[in-house]
Amino acid sequence: MTTPQGRSAIVAGGGIGGLAAAIGLRRAGWTVTVLERQAVSREAGAGWSFAPNALRAADALGVGDDLRAISVPTRAGATLRTPHGRYLMRFREGRDTTLLANHRADLHRALLARLPGGWVRTGAEVTGVEQSAAGVTVAYRTPGGTRQATADVLVGADGIHSVVRRSVWPHSPAPVFQRILCWRGVTEPGSVWPVEGFQTWGRGARFGAHPVAGRRVFWFLTVRRPEPGLRYDDDVAEVRRRVGGWHQPIPALLAGTRPESVLCHDIFDLEPLPAYVEGRVAVLGDAAHAMTPFLAQGACQALEDAAVLAAELAGDIDVPTALARFDRSRRPRSQRVRQLARQDPAVSLSTSPVVYGLAAGLTRLAGGGVAARKAARLWTWTPPVIGQGDRCQ
Numbered sequence: 001m002t003t004p005q006g007r008s009a010i011v012a013g014g015g016i017g018g019l020a021a022a023i024g025l026r027r028a029g030w031t032v033t034v035l036e037r038q039a040v041s042r043e044a045g046a047g048w049s050f051a052p053n054a055l056r057a058a059d060a061l062g063v064g065d066d067l068r069a070i071s072v073p074t075r076a077g078a079t080l081r082t083p084h085g086r087y088l089m090r091f092r093e094g095r096d097t098t099l100l101a102n103h104r105a106d107l108h109r110a111l112l113a114r115l116p117g118g119w120v121r122t123g124a125e126v127t128g129v130e131q132s133a134a135g136v137t138v139a140y141r142t143p144g145g146t147r148q149a150t151a152d153v154l155v156g157a158d159g160i161h162s163v164v165r166r167s168v169w170p171h172s173p174a175p176v177f178q179r180i181l182c183w184r185g186v187t188e189p190g191s192v193w194p195v196e197g198f199q200t201w202g203r204g205a206r207f208g209a210h211p212v213a214g215r216r217v218f219w220f221l222t223v224r225r226p227e228p229g230l231r232y233d234d235d236v237a238e239v240r241r242r243v244g245g246w247h248q249p250i251p252a253l254l255a256g257t258r259p260e261s262v263l264c265h266d267i268f269d270l271e272p273l274p275a276y277v278e279g280r281v282a283v284l285g286d287a288a289h290a291m292t293p294f295l296a297q298g299a300c301q302a303l304e305d306a307a308v309l310a311a312e313l314a315g316d317i318d319v320p321t322a323l324a325r326f327d328r329s330r331r332p333r334s335q336r337v338r339q340l341a342r343q344d345p346a347v348s349l350s351t352s353p354v355v356y357g358l359a360a361g362l363t364r365l366a367g368g369g370v371a372a373r374k375a376a377r378l379w380t381w382t383p384p385v386i387g388q389g390d391r392c393q
Protein backbone atom coordinates (compact mmCIF):
# COMPACT_ATOMS: atom_id res chain seq x y z
CA MET A 1 0.00 0.00 0.00
CA THR A 2 2.98 2.38 0.14
CA THR A 3 2.67 4.84 -2.74
CA PRO A 4 5.73 6.09 -4.66
CA GLN A 5 5.33 9.44 -2.93
CA GLY A 6 5.32 7.68 0.46
CA ARG A 7 1.99 9.11 1.55
CA SER A 8 -0.27 6.17 2.21
CA ALA A 9 -2.32 5.51 5.30
CA ILE A 10 -4.34 2.63 6.67
CA VAL A 11 -7.32 3.50 8.82
CA ALA A 12 -8.54 0.72 11.09
CA GLY A 13 -12.29 1.17 11.55
CA GLY A 14 -14.92 2.71 9.31
CA GLY A 15 -17.08 4.48 11.91
CA ILE A 16 -17.46 8.25 11.93
CA GLY A 17 -13.89 8.77 13.21
CA GLY A 18 -12.31 6.48 10.61
CA LEU A 19 -14.29 7.81 7.66
CA ALA A 20 -13.67 11.41 8.72
CA ALA A 21 -9.95 10.69 9.06
CA ALA A 22 -9.87 9.14 5.59
CA ILE A 23 -11.70 12.14 4.11
CA GLY A 24 -9.30 14.54 5.83
CA LEU A 25 -6.22 12.62 4.73
CA ARG A 26 -7.50 12.54 1.19
CA ARG A 27 -7.90 16.31 1.37
CA ALA A 28 -4.28 16.47 2.57
CA GLY A 29 -3.12 14.48 -0.46
CA TRP A 30 -2.85 10.99 1.02
CA THR A 31 -4.01 7.66 -0.35
CA VAL A 32 -6.03 5.77 2.25
CA THR A 33 -7.31 2.25 2.83
CA VAL A 34 -10.02 1.89 5.45
CA LEU A 35 -10.31 -1.58 6.96
CA GLU A 36 -13.74 -2.12 8.52
CA ARG A 37 -14.61 -5.28 10.42
CA GLN A 38 -18.35 -5.15 9.73
CA ALA A 39 -19.77 -6.28 6.43
CA VAL A 40 -22.49 -3.57 6.49
CA SER A 41 -23.28 -0.27 8.18
CA ARG A 42 -24.23 -0.69 11.86
CA GLU A 43 -26.24 1.06 14.55
CA ALA A 44 -29.32 1.25 12.36
CA GLY A 45 -31.46 2.12 15.35
CA ALA A 46 -29.70 5.20 16.59
CA GLY A 47 -29.22 8.90 16.10
CA TRP A 48 -27.02 11.57 17.60
CA SER A 49 -26.59 15.32 17.73
CA PHE A 50 -23.73 17.56 16.74
CA ALA A 51 -22.62 20.75 18.45
CA PRO A 52 -21.03 23.77 16.73
CA ASN A 53 -17.47 22.50 17.33
CA ALA A 54 -18.29 19.38 15.28
CA LEU A 55 -19.74 21.49 12.50
CA ARG A 56 -16.56 23.56 12.38
CA ALA A 57 -14.52 20.35 12.17
CA ALA A 58 -16.79 19.04 9.42
CA ASP A 59 -16.36 22.31 7.51
CA ALA A 60 -12.57 22.01 7.81
CA LEU A 61 -12.85 18.46 6.43
CA GLY A 62 -15.01 19.75 3.56
CA VAL A 63 -18.11 17.80 4.64
CA GLY A 64 -19.98 20.49 6.61
CA ASP A 65 -22.66 20.90 3.95
CA ASP A 66 -23.13 17.12 3.72
CA LEU A 67 -23.71 17.06 7.48
CA ARG A 68 -26.19 19.96 7.29
CA ALA A 69 -28.05 18.35 4.39
CA ILE A 70 -28.88 15.16 6.31
CA SER A 71 -29.52 16.84 9.69
CA VAL A 72 -32.43 18.44 11.45
CA PRO A 73 -32.10 21.26 14.02
CA THR A 74 -32.96 20.24 17.56
CA ARG A 75 -33.55 22.16 20.80
CA ALA A 76 -32.74 19.10 22.91
CA GLY A 77 -29.53 20.68 24.25
CA ALA A 78 -31.41 23.52 25.98
CA THR A 79 -34.80 22.04 26.87
CA LEU A 80 -35.08 20.15 30.14
CA ARG A 81 -38.29 18.92 31.74
CA THR A 82 -39.34 16.93 34.79
CA PRO A 83 -41.15 13.60 34.36
CA HIS A 84 -44.45 15.49 34.91
CA GLY A 85 -43.58 17.79 32.03
CA ARG A 86 -42.65 20.91 34.01
CA TYR A 87 -39.86 22.93 32.38
CA LEU A 88 -36.56 23.18 34.25
CA MET A 89 -34.99 24.86 31.22
CA ARG A 90 -36.85 26.18 28.18
CA PHE A 91 -35.12 26.84 24.87
CA ARG A 92 -34.58 30.62 24.50
CA GLU A 93 -35.08 31.75 20.92
CA GLY A 94 -32.14 33.81 19.71
CA ARG A 95 -30.02 32.96 22.77
CA ASP A 96 -29.70 29.18 22.89
CA THR A 97 -27.96 27.10 20.25
CA THR A 98 -29.78 24.52 18.20
CA LEU A 99 -27.80 21.34 17.64
CA LEU A 100 -27.89 19.31 14.43
CA ALA A 101 -29.31 15.82 14.77
CA ASN A 102 -29.19 12.98 12.29
CA HIS A 103 -29.57 9.25 11.93
CA ARG A 104 -26.26 7.42 12.13
CA ALA A 105 -26.89 5.43 8.99
CA ASP A 106 -27.53 8.68 7.03
CA LEU A 107 -24.27 10.23 8.21
CA HIS A 108 -22.37 7.05 7.52
CA ARG A 109 -23.68 7.00 3.95
CA ALA A 110 -22.87 10.69 3.44
CA LEU A 111 -19.27 10.23 4.59
CA LEU A 112 -18.80 7.07 2.53
CA ALA A 113 -19.93 8.98 -0.56
CA ARG A 114 -16.94 11.31 -0.06
CA LEU A 115 -14.42 8.51 -0.53
CA PRO A 116 -13.41 6.91 -3.83
CA GLY A 117 -14.79 3.42 -4.47
CA GLY A 118 -12.39 0.78 -3.23
CA TRP A 119 -10.96 2.86 -0.39
CA VAL A 120 -13.15 1.15 2.20
CA ARG A 121 -12.76 -2.61 2.60
CA THR A 122 -15.56 -4.13 4.64
CA GLY A 123 -15.33 -7.53 6.30
CA ALA A 124 -11.66 -6.74 7.10
CA GLU A 125 -10.82 -7.12 10.79
CA VAL A 126 -7.48 -5.77 11.96
CA THR A 127 -5.76 -8.31 14.21
CA GLY A 128 -2.21 -7.03 14.68
CA VAL A 129 0.19 -4.14 14.14
CA GLU A 130 3.95 -4.05 13.64
CA GLN A 131 6.19 -1.05 13.06
CA SER A 132 9.51 -1.18 11.18
CA ALA A 133 11.81 1.13 9.24
CA ALA A 134 9.67 0.46 6.17
CA GLY A 135 6.49 1.74 7.79
CA VAL A 136 3.67 0.13 9.70
CA THR A 137 2.30 -3.29 8.83
CA VAL A 138 -1.21 -4.36 9.70
CA ALA A 139 -2.47 -7.95 9.74
CA TYR A 140 -6.17 -8.33 9.02
CA ARG A 141 -8.67 -11.13 8.66
CA THR A 142 -11.10 -11.35 5.76
CA PRO A 143 -13.60 -14.06 4.80
CA GLY A 144 -10.98 -15.17 2.25
CA GLY A 145 -8.13 -15.52 4.78
CA THR A 146 -5.53 -13.47 6.63
CA ARG A 147 -3.78 -10.60 4.82
CA GLN A 148 -1.15 -7.96 5.48
CA ALA A 149 -0.78 -4.38 4.35
CA THR A 150 1.95 -1.79 4.90
CA ALA A 151 1.62 1.98 4.88
CA ASP A 152 3.37 5.10 6.15
CA VAL A 153 0.78 5.77 8.84
CA LEU A 154 -1.80 3.70 10.69
CA VAL A 155 -4.80 5.45 12.20
CA GLY A 156 -6.53 3.40 14.87
CA ALA A 157 -10.19 4.45 14.66
CA ASP A 158 -11.49 1.07 15.75
CA GLY A 159 -13.60 2.17 18.67
CA ILE A 160 -13.56 1.67 22.42
CA HIS A 161 -12.22 -1.91 22.27
CA SER A 162 -9.51 -0.89 19.78
CA VAL A 163 -7.12 -3.62 18.68
CA VAL A 164 -4.71 -0.92 17.51
CA ARG A 165 -4.64 0.68 20.98
CA ARG A 166 -4.08 -2.68 22.67
CA SER A 167 -1.32 -3.59 20.19
CA VAL A 168 0.56 -0.35 20.72
CA TRP A 169 -0.09 0.09 24.45
CA PRO A 170 -0.63 -3.50 25.67
CA HIS A 171 -0.76 -2.35 29.29
CA SER A 172 -3.38 0.34 28.81
CA PRO A 173 -6.34 -0.23 31.16
CA ALA A 174 -9.50 -1.91 29.90
CA PRO A 175 -12.62 0.25 29.35
CA VAL A 176 -14.32 1.19 32.62
CA PHE A 177 -18.02 0.45 33.18
CA GLN A 178 -19.69 3.69 34.30
CA ARG A 179 -22.69 2.01 35.99
CA ILE A 180 -24.98 3.24 33.24
CA LEU A 181 -27.31 1.40 30.91
CA CYS A 182 -28.68 3.08 27.80
CA TRP A 183 -31.58 2.24 25.48
CA ARG A 184 -31.89 3.90 22.09
CA GLY A 185 -34.67 3.82 19.53
CA VAL A 186 -35.94 5.56 16.42
CA THR A 187 -39.65 5.93 15.70
CA GLU A 188 -41.26 4.78 12.49
CA PRO A 189 -41.49 7.62 9.91
CA GLY A 190 -44.31 10.05 10.72
CA SER A 191 -45.64 8.01 13.67
CA VAL A 192 -44.99 10.90 16.09
CA TRP A 193 -44.40 14.18 14.31
CA PRO A 194 -43.43 16.96 14.67
CA VAL A 195 -41.36 16.73 17.85
CA GLU A 196 -39.08 19.43 19.20
CA GLY A 197 -36.02 18.05 20.89
CA PHE A 198 -36.11 17.81 24.69
CA GLN A 199 -34.61 15.99 27.63
CA THR A 200 -36.49 14.82 30.70
CA TRP A 201 -34.75 14.45 34.00
CA GLY A 202 -36.02 11.93 36.52
CA ARG A 203 -34.24 10.64 39.61
CA GLY A 204 -31.56 8.23 38.32
CA ALA A 205 -32.97 8.35 34.79
CA ARG A 206 -32.59 10.70 31.83
CA PHE A 207 -34.77 10.49 28.73
CA GLY A 208 -34.00 12.51 25.60
CA ALA A 209 -35.47 12.83 22.13
CA HIS A 210 -34.75 14.75 18.99
CA PRO A 211 -36.11 14.77 15.47
CA VAL A 212 -34.07 13.26 12.65
CA ALA A 213 -34.65 13.36 8.90
CA GLY A 214 -37.53 11.38 7.38
CA ARG A 215 -40.06 12.49 10.05
CA ARG A 216 -38.46 10.09 12.53
CA VAL A 217 -37.54 10.77 16.17
CA PHE A 218 -34.48 9.40 17.93
CA TRP A 219 -34.92 8.80 21.65
CA PHE A 220 -32.75 7.43 24.46
CA LEU A 221 -33.11 6.49 28.09
CA THR A 222 -30.11 6.27 30.42
CA VAL A 223 -30.41 4.74 33.88
CA ARG A 224 -28.15 3.61 36.69
CA ARG A 225 -27.10 -0.03 36.61
CA PRO A 226 -24.64 -1.53 39.15
CA GLU A 227 -23.32 -4.34 36.93
CA PRO A 228 -22.81 -4.64 33.18
CA GLY A 229 -24.29 -7.44 31.08
CA LEU A 230 -27.92 -7.57 32.21
CA ARG A 231 -30.37 -7.78 29.28
CA TYR A 232 -34.15 -7.76 29.00
CA ASP A 233 -36.41 -9.96 26.87
CA ASP A 234 -38.49 -6.96 25.86
CA ASP A 235 -36.55 -3.69 25.88
CA VAL A 236 -39.46 -1.42 25.03
CA ALA A 237 -41.54 -2.95 27.83
CA GLU A 238 -38.67 -2.29 30.26
CA VAL A 239 -38.26 1.31 29.08
CA ARG A 240 -42.03 1.82 29.36
CA ARG A 241 -41.95 0.45 32.89
CA ARG A 242 -39.18 2.83 33.89
CA VAL A 243 -40.80 5.94 32.45
CA GLY A 244 -44.37 4.97 33.35
CA GLY A 245 -46.44 8.15 33.89
CA TRP A 246 -43.87 10.45 32.25
CA HIS A 247 -45.16 13.29 30.09
CA GLN A 248 -46.09 13.16 26.40
CA PRO A 249 -44.72 12.61 23.83
CA ILE A 250 -42.64 9.98 25.68
CA PRO A 251 -45.36 7.27 25.71
CA ALA A 252 -46.18 8.08 22.07
CA LEU A 253 -42.51 7.78 21.05
CA LEU A 254 -42.27 4.34 22.64
CA ALA A 255 -45.50 3.26 20.96
CA GLY A 256 -44.17 4.49 17.61
CA THR A 257 -40.96 2.42 17.78
CA ARG A 258 -40.58 -1.10 16.44
CA PRO A 259 -39.53 -3.14 19.52
CA GLU A 260 -36.97 -5.20 17.61
CA SER A 261 -35.11 -2.05 16.52
CA VAL A 262 -34.34 -0.88 20.06
CA LEU A 263 -30.69 -0.98 21.13
CA CYS A 264 -29.53 -1.56 24.71
CA HIS A 265 -25.90 -0.95 25.73
CA ASP A 266 -23.80 -0.72 28.87
CA ILE A 267 -21.85 2.53 28.96
CA PHE A 268 -18.07 2.34 29.32
CA ASP A 269 -15.38 4.96 28.98
CA LEU A 270 -11.58 4.93 28.91
CA GLU A 271 -8.93 6.00 31.38
CA PRO A 272 -6.44 8.51 29.89
CA LEU A 273 -3.83 7.00 27.57
CA PRO A 274 -0.15 7.95 27.99
CA ALA A 275 -0.20 9.22 24.38
CA TYR A 276 -2.34 9.03 21.26
CA VAL A 277 0.70 8.39 19.08
CA GLU A 278 3.53 5.88 18.95
CA GLY A 279 5.91 6.25 16.00
CA ARG A 280 3.75 6.01 12.89
CA VAL A 281 0.58 4.94 14.65
CA ALA A 282 -2.10 7.34 15.93
CA VAL A 283 -5.41 6.56 17.63
CA LEU A 284 -8.45 8.80 17.51
CA GLY A 285 -12.14 8.89 18.37
CA ASP A 286 -13.38 6.29 20.84
CA ALA A 287 -10.18 4.27 20.39
CA ALA A 288 -8.33 7.16 22.06
CA HIS A 289 -10.84 8.75 24.42
CA ALA A 290 -14.19 6.94 24.61
CA MET A 291 -16.46 8.93 26.89
CA THR A 292 -19.96 8.70 28.34
CA PRO A 293 -22.67 10.17 26.09
CA PHE A 294 -23.73 12.80 28.66
CA LEU A 295 -22.19 15.76 26.83
CA ALA A 296 -23.04 14.37 23.35
CA GLN A 297 -19.42 14.97 22.39
CA GLY A 298 -17.90 11.58 21.50
CA ALA A 299 -18.43 11.84 17.77
CA CYS A 300 -17.85 15.61 17.86
CA GLN A 301 -14.41 14.96 19.33
CA ALA A 302 -13.73 12.29 16.70
CA LEU A 303 -14.43 14.89 13.99
CA GLU A 304 -12.08 17.36 15.69
CA ASP A 305 -9.41 14.63 15.86
CA ALA A 306 -9.79 13.86 12.15
CA ALA A 307 -9.49 17.52 11.15
CA VAL A 308 -6.36 18.07 13.24
CA LEU A 309 -4.74 14.83 12.08
CA ALA A 310 -5.23 15.74 8.44
CA ALA A 311 -3.96 19.29 8.97
CA GLU A 312 -0.80 18.01 10.66
CA LEU A 313 -0.14 15.42 7.95
CA ALA A 314 -0.65 17.86 5.06
CA GLY A 315 2.30 19.16 3.08
CA ASP A 316 5.91 18.05 3.10
CA ILE A 317 6.26 16.78 6.64
CA ASP A 318 8.16 14.28 8.73
CA VAL A 319 5.45 11.79 9.76
CA PRO A 320 6.50 11.05 13.37
CA THR A 321 6.93 14.80 14.02
CA ALA A 322 3.50 15.58 12.56
CA LEU A 323 1.88 12.82 14.60
CA ALA A 324 3.57 14.06 17.76
CA ARG A 325 2.05 17.49 17.07
CA PHE A 326 -1.38 15.82 16.63
CA ASP A 327 -0.93 14.20 20.04
CA ARG A 328 0.06 17.48 21.71
CA SER A 329 -2.89 19.28 20.17
CA ARG A 330 -5.61 16.69 20.76
CA ARG A 331 -4.86 14.95 24.04
CA PRO A 332 -5.44 17.82 26.49
CA ARG A 333 -8.74 18.93 24.94
CA SER A 334 -10.27 15.50 24.35
CA GLN A 335 -9.21 14.32 27.81
CA ARG A 336 -10.82 17.35 29.41
CA VAL A 337 -14.08 16.60 27.60
CA ARG A 338 -13.85 12.89 28.49
CA GLN A 339 -13.34 13.77 32.16
CA LEU A 340 -16.31 16.18 32.19
CA ALA A 341 -18.45 13.51 30.52
CA ARG A 342 -17.49 11.07 33.28
CA GLN A 343 -18.31 13.56 36.05
CA ASP A 344 -21.64 14.71 34.64
CA PRO A 345 -23.76 11.65 35.58
CA ALA A 346 -22.72 11.94 39.23
CA VAL A 347 -25.39 14.66 39.37
CA SER A 348 -27.45 14.21 36.21
CA LEU A 349 -28.07 10.52 36.91
CA SER A 350 -28.01 10.65 40.70
CA THR A 351 -30.47 8.32 42.41
CA SER A 352 -30.30 10.36 45.63
CA PRO A 353 -33.56 12.27 46.27
CA VAL A 354 -31.59 15.07 47.95
CA VAL A 355 -29.09 15.52 45.10
CA TYR A 356 -31.83 15.23 42.49
CA GLY A 357 -34.13 17.68 44.26
CA LEU A 358 -31.37 20.24 44.82
CA ALA A 359 -29.91 19.98 41.33
CA ALA A 360 -33.28 20.13 39.58
CA GLY A 361 -34.34 23.10 41.75
CA LEU A 362 -31.11 24.99 41.06
CA THR A 363 -31.41 24.29 37.34
CA ARG A 364 -34.91 25.75 37.30
CA LEU A 365 -33.79 28.85 39.22
CA ALA A 366 -30.74 29.39 37.01
CA GLY A 367 -32.76 28.99 33.81
CA GLY A 368 -30.74 28.28 30.68
CA GLY A 369 -27.97 30.81 31.34
CA VAL A 370 -25.58 28.64 33.33
CA ALA A 371 -26.03 25.64 31.03
CA ALA A 372 -25.51 27.82 27.95
CA ARG A 373 -22.25 29.24 29.36
CA LYS A 374 -20.98 25.75 30.19
CA ALA A 375 -21.88 24.49 26.72
CA ALA A 376 -20.26 27.49 25.04
CA ARG A 377 -16.98 26.73 26.84
CA LEU A 378 -17.18 23.13 25.65
CA TRP A 379 -17.93 24.12 22.07
CA THR A 380 -15.23 26.77 21.77
CA TRP A 381 -12.72 25.25 19.42
CA THR A 382 -10.98 26.64 16.36
CA PRO A 383 -10.53 24.23 13.47
CA PRO A 384 -7.24 23.97 11.60
CA VAL A 385 -6.88 24.60 7.89
CA ILE A 386 -6.18 21.41 5.96
CA GLY A 387 -3.75 21.98 3.09
CA GLN A 388 -4.33 20.95 -0.54
CA GLY A 389 -8.09 21.60 -0.24
CA ASP A 390 -8.55 21.29 -4.00
CA ARG A 391 -8.00 17.54 -3.79
CA CYS A 392 -11.38 16.90 -2.12
CA GLN A 393 -14.12 16.71 -4.72
Ligand SMILES: Cc1cc2nc3c(=O)[nH]c(=O)nc-3n(C[C@H](O)[C@H](O)[C@H](O)COP(=O)(O)OP(=O)(O)OC[C@H]3O[C@@H](n4cnc5c(N)ncnc54)[C@H](O)[C@@H]3O)c2cc1C
Nearest residue numbers: 013015016017037048049126158159285286293298299300
Ligand atom coordinates in the same frame (compact mmCIF):
# COMPACT_ATOMS: atom_id res chain seq x y z
C1 LIG B 1 -25.91 6.13 23.74
C2 LIG B 1 -24.90 6.97 23.03
C3 LIG B 1 -25.26 8.20 22.52
C4 LIG B 1 -24.33 9.03 21.90
N1 LIG B 1 -24.71 10.24 21.43
C5 LIG B 1 -23.78 11.05 20.87
C6 LIG B 1 -24.14 12.34 20.39
O1 LIG B 1 -25.31 12.75 20.45
N2 LIG B 1 -23.17 13.13 19.84
C7 LIG B 1 -21.87 12.72 19.77
O2 LIG B 1 -21.03 13.47 19.28
N3 LIG B 1 -21.50 11.48 20.21
C8 LIG B 1 -22.42 10.65 20.75
N4 LIG B 1 -22.07 9.41 21.18
C9 LIG B 1 -20.67 8.97 21.04
C10 LIG B 1 -20.39 8.41 19.66
O3 LIG B 1 -21.31 7.38 19.35
C11 LIG B 1 -18.98 7.86 19.58
O4 LIG B 1 -18.09 8.73 20.21
C12 LIG B 1 -18.58 7.69 18.13
O5 LIG B 1 -19.41 6.74 17.51
C13 LIG B 1 -17.12 7.24 18.05
O6 LIG B 1 -16.81 7.02 16.70
P1 LIG B 1 -15.54 6.13 16.34
O7 LIG B 1 -15.50 6.10 14.85
O8 LIG B 1 -14.36 6.60 17.08
O9 LIG B 1 -15.86 4.69 16.92
P2 LIG B 1 -17.00 3.67 16.50
O10 LIG B 1 -18.26 4.37 16.14
O11 LIG B 1 -17.06 2.66 17.59
O12 LIG B 1 -16.45 3.00 15.19
C14 LIG B 1 -15.40 2.07 15.23
C15 LIG B 1 -15.46 1.24 13.94
O13 LIG B 1 -14.35 0.37 13.92
C16 LIG B 1 -14.79 -0.94 13.56
N5 LIG B 1 -13.85 -1.88 14.16
C17 LIG B 1 -13.74 -2.24 15.44
N6 LIG B 1 -12.73 -3.11 15.61
C18 LIG B 1 -12.18 -3.29 14.40
C19 LIG B 1 -11.09 -4.07 13.92
N7 LIG B 1 -10.36 -4.83 14.74
N8 LIG B 1 -10.80 -4.02 12.60
C20 LIG B 1 -11.53 -3.24 11.75
N9 LIG B 1 -12.57 -2.51 12.15
C21 LIG B 1 -12.88 -2.52 13.45
C22 LIG B 1 -16.20 -1.02 14.11
O14 LIG B 1 -16.96 -2.00 13.43
C23 LIG B 1 -16.70 0.39 13.85
O15 LIG B 1 -17.26 0.53 12.56
C24 LIG B 1 -22.99 8.58 21.78
C25 LIG B 1 -22.62 7.32 22.27
C26 LIG B 1 -23.57 6.51 22.88
C27 LIG B 1 -23.14 5.17 23.40
